[in-house]
Amino acid sequence: MQKIFYENSYKKEFVAEIIDIKEIDNKFHIVLDKTGFYPEGGGQLCDLGKIDSHDIEYVYEKDDVIYHVLNTKPIKIHKVKCILNWNRREYSMTHHLAQHIISALFLKEFNKKTTSFHMGIEDSCVDIEGSFSDKEIKKIEKMAxxxxxENIPVETFEITKREAKKSKLKDDFSKINGNVRIVKVGDLDTNCCCGVHPQNTLDLRIIKFKKHEKYKTSTRIEYLAGKKAINYIINRDDNLNKICKYLSCSDEDSIKGIENINNKLTDSIKENKRLKEEIAHYELKDLVLSAKLVNDISIIDKIYNDKDTKYISKLANKITEEDNKIVLFALINGDRVNLVFSCSKNLNFLDMNSLLKDAIKLIDGNGGGNKFNAQGGGKNNSNLESLINYTLMKLQNELD
Structure with missing residues (x-):
């Protein structure tokens, strides 16, 4: 089969003959007499596009035959027009060549090998053995x-398996049948590769590292190249302009402006926390003063609408730090209710866990805890006041 993608990686359209159609699992696997659609392999995405009016869903190679998977069976088999999804091809081959360059530079500068490479639909990443500083990562990005x-030509050619084994190439040739395809990027990189590449480095236009992070024993670098990288940079520039406009500052002062906002936010959070603690202190006093007394034991009950569970739990714990205190708190949140039952440690003849599990049935809920603290949740089904009254009555009977 003639592989047009190797002859001319920029060819977007061609005419071919359909020489075989295999129906597998309600899909139609089409064989052409020649193809410009690259099959998935070598870490590179397969090409997509159209055979006449039929969308190609997947392209793969098996036993030296390339199959184009369609959802519908083509009627026309002679002189079918084939159109490549050029955006996908351009993305695929620019990111593949970018990986060659990135890997070669890390090997050249730091003698560190590539451990893996992944090409996704939106971005790609390469894993380099070891770890690197931000400065070293930036250095490689600039070098790339x-x-x-430099507009270095990208050469592709074939050599025999025997020649490949005698060369300095360290690739595994055991699974390759026939000749070995070589991709050479000037003096920078020479590799065994079956992928499709641009004809020169200038066609990449730009390589942009999005982020890097530790991954197992390697460093994972997420990057973009070509049109994707350009769009990414334009979007970031737009966002930076919006930030500068919001902060009324220049690009250079934007970091300082964000730091100032962050410092003010941190101070505000601290002040808010202090005020909450102060409010909680006064609320605690009021709750204790208005408590129901049964044999010198204070029972504090309240239904909240405007707090969160953490707040009422913290308040309950603070109250029950003193002896002879029982807390029955409820929090209404839409169609849900949360309960917090607590008692002082000296009231070890009581069991908040059993008390809550019994009462919470009135709101079709569940929960649990221990003798001194229990929490749960259920439905806000208009039984909440009855639940609190039932629990108060039960406690009074136990305390009398």
Whole structure:
């Protein structure tokens, strides 16, 4: 089969003959007499596009035959027009070549090998053995873009398996049948590769590292190249302009402006926390003063609408730090109710866990805890006041 994608990686359209159609699981696997659609392999995405009016869902190679998977069976088999999804091809081959350059530079500068490479639909990543500083990562990114500017030709050619084994190439040739395809990027990189690449480094236009992070024993670098990288940079520039406009500052002062906002926010959070603690202190006093007394034991009950569970739990714990205190709190949140039952440690003849599990049935809920603290949740089904009254009555009977 003639592989047009190797002859001309920029060819977007061609005419071919359908020489075989296999129906597998309600899909139609089409064989052409020649193809410009690259099959998935070598870490590169397969091409997509159309055979006449039929969308190609997947392209793969098996036993030296390339199959194009369609959802519908083509009627026309002679002189069918084939159109490549060019955006996908351009993305695929620019990111593949970008990986060659990135991997070669890390090997050249730091003698660190590539442990894996992944090409996704939106972005790609390469894993390099070891760890690197931000400065070292930036250095490689700059060097990669310098390589692009040199407009180095990307050569592809074939050598025999025997020649490959005698060469300095360290690839595994055991699974390759026939000749070995070589991709050479000037003096920077020579590799065994079956992928499709641009004809020169300048066609990459730009390589942009999005982020890097530790991954197992390697460093994972997420990057973009070509049109994707350009769009990413334009979007970031737009966002930076919006930030500067919001902060009324220049690009250079934007970090300082964000730091100032962060410092003010931190101070506000601290002040808010202090005020909450102060309010909680006064609320605690009021709750204790208005408590129901049964044999010198204070029972504090309240239904909240405007607090969160953490707040009422913290308040309950603070109250029951003193002896002879029982807390029955409820929090209404839409169609849900949360309960917090607590008692002082000296009231060890009581069991908040059993008390809550019995009462919470009135709101079709569940929960649990221990003798001194229990929490649960259920439905806000208009039985909440009855639940509190039932629990108060039960406690009074136990305390009398």
């Amino acid at each position: 873009n310098d390589i692009i500017a």
